[in-house]
Amino acid sequence: MEILARLAKSKFRSRFKLRTKELEYIKDKGLDIIHSHACDFIRDRVAPAEPVNDGKQTPMRGHPVFIAQHATATCCRGCIEKWHKFPQHRELTQAE
Numbered sequence: 001m002e003i004l005a006r007l008a009k010s011k012f013r014s015r016f017k018l019r020t021k022e023l024e025y026i027k028d029k030g031l032d033i034i035h036s037h038a039c040d041f042i043r044d045r046v047a048p049a050e051p052v053n054d055g056k057q058t059p060m061r062g063h064p065v066f067i068a069q070h071a072t073a074t075c076c077r078g079c080i081e082k083w084h085k086f087p088q089h090r091e092l093t094q095a096e
Contacts, residue, residue: 003083007073016071022064038065047092051077
């Protein structure tokens with residue numbers, strides 16, 4: 001995927017790595033639960049047309065999905081628009 005290659009070249013994006021704590025959390029919870037958390041975080045924190053605290057809604061640590069969101073530029077609507085070309089100020093679609 002072109003977007004992953006572009007993200008990998010970003011010094012900022014490529015610094016986000018899962019550490020032992022996050023890897024243990026994933027192992028303990030299982031991928032189905034982590035996937036569910038990711039869906040919830042995107043739906044509730046990023047997908048709305050005007051997310052609450054946009055630009056500050058995704059912590060830099062505390063959950064493996066947060067780290068993944070920063071690594072993949074899905075942490076806020078500004079990053080999503082810049083990297084993924086999905087316009088701000090409208091709700092994300094299910095496909096997006």
